[in-house]
Amino acid sequence: MAEALLRHYGEGQFQVFSAGTEPDQVDPRVLEALQELGISSNGLHAKPLDRFADQSFDFVITLCSKARQECGNWPGSGVVLAWDFDDPRSSSDPQAIPKTLQAIIQRIRLFIEVNSKATGTLYPSLSPLEFYKALADEVRLKTLLLLRDQELCVCELVEALQQPQPKISRNLAQLRKTGLLLDRRQGQWVFYRLHPLMSDWMKAVIRTTAENNQEFFAAASARLEAMAHRPAAGEACLTGCG
Incomplete structure (x- = not known):
């Protein structure tokens, strides 16, 4: 979800990748929730963390406590942000996935606002x-x-x-x-x-x-x-x- 959302709302400002500590098939309910918001899910698939083990990132964002423990000290990573969400798949609430989706959207919009300001106004003004x-x-x-x-x-x-x-x-x-x-x-x-x-x-x-x-x-x-x-x-x- 987070990969698709940041690609959508970031409008090309960021290169976005996602991976999991225990990758599994993408839940069809996630694809359905994204589709309802008009957000493309093309190319989305689960990937293991070790696929990116030799890469450096400006930002590493973890979405659960387990991921934070396993990749919070990612070698070569820049800013590490921990956004801990409960796994909506294990919830009995039928609206758990849409609710989690909206919560991630709020975080991502704030992330984009803060870092777009840095990209758009800070460095061009530094002579x-x-x-x-x-x-x-x-x-x-x-x-x-x-x-x-x-x-x-x-x-x-x-x-x-x-x-x-x-x-x-x-x-x-x-x-x-x-x-x-x-x-x-x-x-x-x-x-x-x-x-x-x-x-x-x-x-x-x-x-x-x-x-x-x-x-x-x-x-x-x-x-x-x-x-x-x-x-x-x-x-x-x-x-x-x-």
Whole structure:
């Protein structure tokens, strides 16, 4: 359902894929409910998660607690969103599937509204001058280089850059305000990554800078790799980096 709905309401803004932890045949009642709303179900079929195991995604959205546990830490994933719904197929309510469909529609419309704003207004308004000004600081530049292919907690950046937490947090806030970073709060801790909707040319600048100037942030990378008890998504940050 979610794949068909995001394709329909997203109007081509997103590439959409779906998979299940225990894929089964698509329930005919789902196809009927989609058809009643005028939403195409062409090409819909159940797929296993391992079909996409080697792919990276800007967003990973789980629709039940079991899926959240099994793919909440999807390698290479961007923003992970947990939308927990009860399985309508196991409900005795004859309207369970239509009700679930409407609930997912509401979530998807909000998702599109938020991320369409980021796509449509944030990055076109960020000029090359503003982008390069954001990079014109050693802490901010090294932060972006370290984050180019991973998500890091504030305490990891403190360790890697050997700077006090207030200074790191101040620069992270500036990068977030500019639109280059996206933060994710997990309990009392905050993780950062490059914004998945960042313009391609900006990503290319960061990637090329990293590839051709590895000595510039080699020490920071080494400290990060040597850091003991590094926090991970879904785990507590032992050094308290909120």
